[in-house]
Amino acid sequence: MTTAKDLFIITLDPRPEHAVGQGDLSLALAGAELIDLIGAGAVTVDGDRIVPGEPRTPDDALLGDAAAGLTRQPPHERIDDWLWRRGENLSAAYQAGLEQDGELTRKRSGRSPFGPERVEPADTPGRRRAAGRRESGEPVLAALASAVGIDDGRSGEESGFDDEAVTTVVAAVHDAVMELEAVRQRRTIENAAFANLWRGP
Template sequence: MTTAKDLFIITMDPRPEPPVGQGDLSLALAGAELIDLLRAGAVTVDGDRIVPGGPPAADDPLLGDAAAQLTRQPPYERIDDWLWRRGRDLSAAYQAGLEKDGELTRTRSGRLSLGSDRVEPADTAGRRRAAARRDGREPVLTALASAVGIDDGRSDDEPGLGDEAVTTVVAAVHDAVMELEAVRQRRTIENASFANLWRGP
């Protein structure tokens, strides 16, 4: 299991209130992939740019796809640009992948069989591993979860991320999620103004 898969699972187990936004999660998943690629030696970070290296050691299709999408020509891609490009609909790709691997199951909610399907983590070793990382407050997973509004009770005296490149990626994820929220708020205001215009005085 990769950090991105662990992150996806802990956003559903237990399901937070309010639920994590798909856009926020997609940005954080892209950041988690980049951190796993850093740890695998498949990329390095030079300032705010991603410099490709060798292929990732992990035998994971989604992580392999992430590595294949890296920009391999100078001046290379900025981290924030990667998050937005790679993050597009990434949460849906992870949901599909985890369902295929048996890490997620669909259950019916509501009375009889009339309710809609709900996706939940299955009782697997992957779920237990993700929960252990969460409960142990593993710094990277905790920081990424915090970016999407989970486990935001981190104290200042907890150990840091211990790696400048990882810290840079996590900071970029936080900035991107904040930017996305600002876009949402702006659209809400614009939609409200438009509705008021049609209502008239």
Template sequence: MTTAKDLFIIAMNPAAEPPVGQGDLSLALAGAELIDLIGVGAVAVDGDRIVPGGPTGLDDRLLDEAAARLTRQAPYERIEDWLWRRGQDLSASYQTALEEDGELTRKRSGRLPFGQERVEQVDTPANRRAAERWKDKEPVLVAFATVVGIDSGRPDDDPDPVLDDEAATTVVAITHDAVMELEAVRQRRSIENSAYANLWRAP
């Protein structure tokens, strides 16, 4: 499993509080993919830009897809732009991939065949490894989970996880800013929609 897949599994856990928005998760998954690509030497970070490296055997179709979509001409792509471009509906892609790999399954709540359908984790070695990383408070995984608002269970007076890699720190920070920007857009739209509705209700 990759950091991105582990993050998706953690976000899908019913115990994750509060529930993670799909847009927030998609941005964080794109950021986690960058960390995975950095880890195998497929990319490097120069300031706020993504510099492609040489070809590597990733053995993961979603990471292969991510690597194939990298901008390979200077001045290269900014991390923020990558998050918005790659993150488009990315959480849905991960759900589909994990269902196809047997890591997730669909079940219906209640006894009736037309009950509400939900997605559940399957007890697999990969899912257990993700849970173990989460239990061990692996810094990168905790950092991305924190970005999307998942409570890692750390005491309030615990310091934020320390990332020992400058590139990872940069990617996490820019991902956090992108998620905050998305939330600001949501709030602005909510205010606009509320004002529009009040206009029609006005006497």
């Protein structure tokens, strides 16, 4: 299991206050992939740019897709550009991949057999590993979870990481999620103004 898969699993917490937006999650998943690629030595970070190393194919299919999508010619891609490009619909790709691997299961909400379906983690070693990382407050997973609104009261505990590149990526994820929220708020205001215009005085 990768950091991105662990992150996806812990966001399926059934508590309503932990509902995570798909756009926010997609950006964080792209950041998690980049952190795993850094850890594997597949990329380095030079300032705010992603510099690929020797081509290598990770064992994980989705992480392999991420590695294959790296910009290998200079000028190398900026981290924030990577998050937006790679993050497009990424949460849906992870949901499909985890369902295919048996890590997620679909259940009906409520008692009715015709109620809406919801997806939840299956009882697998992968789920237990993700839960263990979360419960231990593992810094990278905790920081990415905090970016999408799951902090478990730990958000202030981690001020940095041993790896400066990881710190840079996590900061970029937080900035991208804040930018997405600003876009949402602007659209809400614009839609409200448009509706008021049609309603008139």
